[in-house]
Amino acid sequence: MMRALKALTVLLTATALSLSLQQASMAQDMQSPRDAAPIDLEGYWTTLITEDWRWRMFTPPKGDFVSLPLNEEGRRVGNLWDPENEDGTCRPYGAGNLMRMPIRINITWEDDNTLRLESDHGMQTRYFHFNANEIQDGQPSWQGVSLAEWEGEALKVVTRNLRAGYIRRNGAPYSENAVVTEYFRRHTTYGEEWLNVMVIVDDPQYLTEPYFTSSSFKTMGADDEWTPTPCEDR
Secondary structure: OEEEEEEEEHHHHHHHHHHHHHHHHHHHHHHOOOOOOOOOOOEEEEOOOOHHHHHHOOOOOOOOOOOOOHHHEEEEEEEOOHHHHHEEEOOHHHOOHHHHHOOEEEEEEEEEEEEEEEOOOEEOOOEEEEHHHHOOOOOOOOOOOOEEEEOOOOOEEEOOOOEEEEEEEOOEOOOOOEEEEEEEEEEOOOEEEEEEEEEEEEEEOOOOOEEEEEEEEEEEEOOOHHHHHHHHOO
């Protein structure tokens, strides 16, 4: 009799624990992406360029494709670039290269399921949708359509439906078939807040392999200026 009671007690305890875990999991699943965010990305951030200075701060000469995994077709298309006609174009500000540009960004929540990222230079606006049902492809655009999810302590963003753009301002191309995957991570170093953005451009049309970059941003100081400067939609 005692053994039966003990067995029943163990069974009831295990059942209660299982139900509690299921309820906790359901409660977590019911949280909006905003409430479930493991990191806070909101705020104004300014890029800190510590590498690839001559390619990021200035427009490189025609044909300067050093360190870029362009295939033969990518080089051919890149060498068609005309600096006189391409000055001021939005092509370097597409999703495949925006985070490599010398920009400031502002990240806010558009709603509980959508993050919005705005840049000052180029005046681009991106929307990171956590709900795939809210996405409407429409016509290709510079920033495409982005699906987001929390992955550990990072924000993962996958972008498709892009207009063809540049991965370097001197015409190094990515095509409208490119897929851009990004990881946003926030961390504190020496008392300062940092945002690291890893970008992977996958484009077999023009690249021999995925193109990886990593860019750093820090919170804007009181003396930093938000200076909206549009690019030309061409």
